[in-house]
Amino acid sequence: MSWDWLKQGGPVSDAVGGGIDFFTAGLTDFDGRGKGDSNLFNPMFGGSDQKWGPESSKGFDFLDAYDAFKGGYSSTMGAMGGSSPSGSSFLNAYTSGKSQTPTTSSPVSTSSAFTAGGGTHTLGDSFLINEKPAFYAFKDNVQYPAVQQGSGSSGSSGSSGGGILGKIGQAVGIAGGLKAAFPLTFAGLCDIRTKTDISPLETTEVNDDLAQVAFFVKELRDCS
Amino acid sequence: MTALEKLKQLEPIQFRYKKELDPTQPLRAGFSAQQVQQVIPEAVMEVDGVLMLDMNVLKNYLRLAREELLDNASKS
Numbered sequence: 001m002s003w004d005w006l007k008q009g010g011p012v013s014d015a016v017g018g019g020i021d022f023f024t025a026g027l028t029d030f031d032g033r034g035k036g037d038s039n040l041f042n043p044m045f046g047g048s049d050q051k052w053g054p055e056s057s058k059g060f061d062f063l064d065a066y067d068a069f070k071g072g073y074s075s076t077m078g079a080m081g082g083s084s085p086s087g088s089s090f091l092n093a094y095t096s097g098k099s100q101t102p103t104t105s106s107p108v109s110t111s112s113a114f115t116a117g118g119g120t121h122t123l124g125d126s127f128l129i130n131e132k133p134a135f136y137a138f139k140d141n142v143q144y145p146a147v148q149q150g151s152g153s154s155g156s157s158g159s160s161g162g163g164i165l166g167k168i169g170q171a172v173g174i175a176g177g178l179k180a181a182f183p184l185t186f187a188g189l190c191d192i193r194t195k196t197d198i199s200p201l202e203t204t205e206v207n208d209d210l211a212q213v214a215f216f217v218k219e220l221r222d223c224s
Numbered sequence: 225m226t227a228l229e230k231l232k233q234l235e236p237i238q239f240r241y242k243k244e245l246d247p248t249q250p251l252r253a254g255f256s257a258q259q260v261q262q263v264i265p266e267a268v269m270e271v272d273g274v275l276m277l278d279m280n281v282l283k284n285y286l287r288l289a290r291e292e293l294l295d296n297a298s299k300s
Contacts, residue, residue: 188277190257190268194241197251201236204253211253213282214236220289221232 227288233263 188210192198201218204211237256240249257275260282261268267281 188254188257188279189241189274190255190260190277191275192256192258194245194274195237195239195256196242198237198239198256201238201253203251204238205250206252208252209279210255210277213279213286214253214255216286217231217234217255218236220228221236224232 226292227285228292230263231285231289235259 190210201214204215234255236253238251238253240246240251243249255277257268257277260277261275264281264285267278267285269276269278
C-alpha cells in the first residue's frame with residue numbers, strides 16, 4: 001500500500017498526515033510541515049530546548065553517565081578500567097595516615113573454605129591483611145583438578161602426571177597440612193613456572209590481597 | 225638496605241596462571257617468586273620444589289616501608 005497520497009497535499013491528506021504526525025509525536029512528517037516542537041515530547045532527554053530536562057543547563061547525557069559509572073567502577077574495582085585500580089589510593093593512605101577499606105574478594109574465587117571469615121578488611125594504618133586465614137595456593141587452586149589430585153593424594157608425587165603441576169598439587173597437599181597446623185599462614189602461589197602471559201603490571205581482573213600489594217609496590221616504584 | 229628500598233626493587237607483574245591450573249585464566253597481579261627471592265629471600269618459601277610467597281614476611285616489609293614513608297613525610 002502506497003502512502004504517497006498523504007504527501008501530495010490537499011485538506012484531507014494534510015489533516016490525516018498531521019494527525020499521524022501528532023500521534024507519532026513528530027517521528028513522521030506526512031503533512032510536510034516539519035517536526036515542529038516534537039522534540040519537546042521527549043522528557044528523558046530534555047528536548048531540543050531542554051525544557052523538559054533537569055534544572056541544569058543540559059539534559060540527561062548518556063556519555064556523562066557512562067563516564068561517571070566507568071570512573072566509579074575503575075576506582076573501586078580496577079577490573080576493566082584504569083591502569084592503577086588501587087595502588088595510588090594505598091600510597092595516599094600510607095603517606096597521609098588515613099585508613100582504607102578496600103574489598104579483597106576475588107571475583108573468580110568460589111572457594112568458600114578460604115574466603116570464609118574474610119571480607120572487607122583494612123589495609124591502611126593497621127595492615128591487617130592476614131586477618132583471614134587465607135592460603136592463596138588454596139584459594140586460587142582448590143577448584144582445579146590438578147590441585148585436587150595433589151591435595152587428595154598423601155604424598156604420591158607422580159599421581160598428577162608429574163611435572164610442575166604435579167609438584168604444585170603435592171605442594172598444595174603439603175600446604176593443606178600446614179594450613180591445618182598454622183591457620184594464619186598466608187602464602188601466595190607465585191612460582192614463575194605456574195604463570196603465562198607475564199608482563200609488567202598495568203591492570204588486573206582479580207583484586208585480591210596479592211594484587212593490592214603488587215599495586216602498592218608499583219606505585220612506590222613509579223613515585224621514586 | 226631499608227625495607228622501602230627492597231620493596232622498590234620488586235617487580236610487580238600481571239600474569240595468568242597456566243590453563244591447567246586455572247581454566248578461567250583471569251588476569252592477575254602479583255610477583256614472580258623467583259624475582260622476590262633475589263631481593264627478599266626470606267619472603268619466599270619452597271614447598272617441594274614450588275616457590276610460594278610468604279605474605280607474612282612481605283607484610284612486615286610493607287609495615288616497615290609505611291613507617292619509613294611516614295617518617296619521611298613528617299621530616300619534610
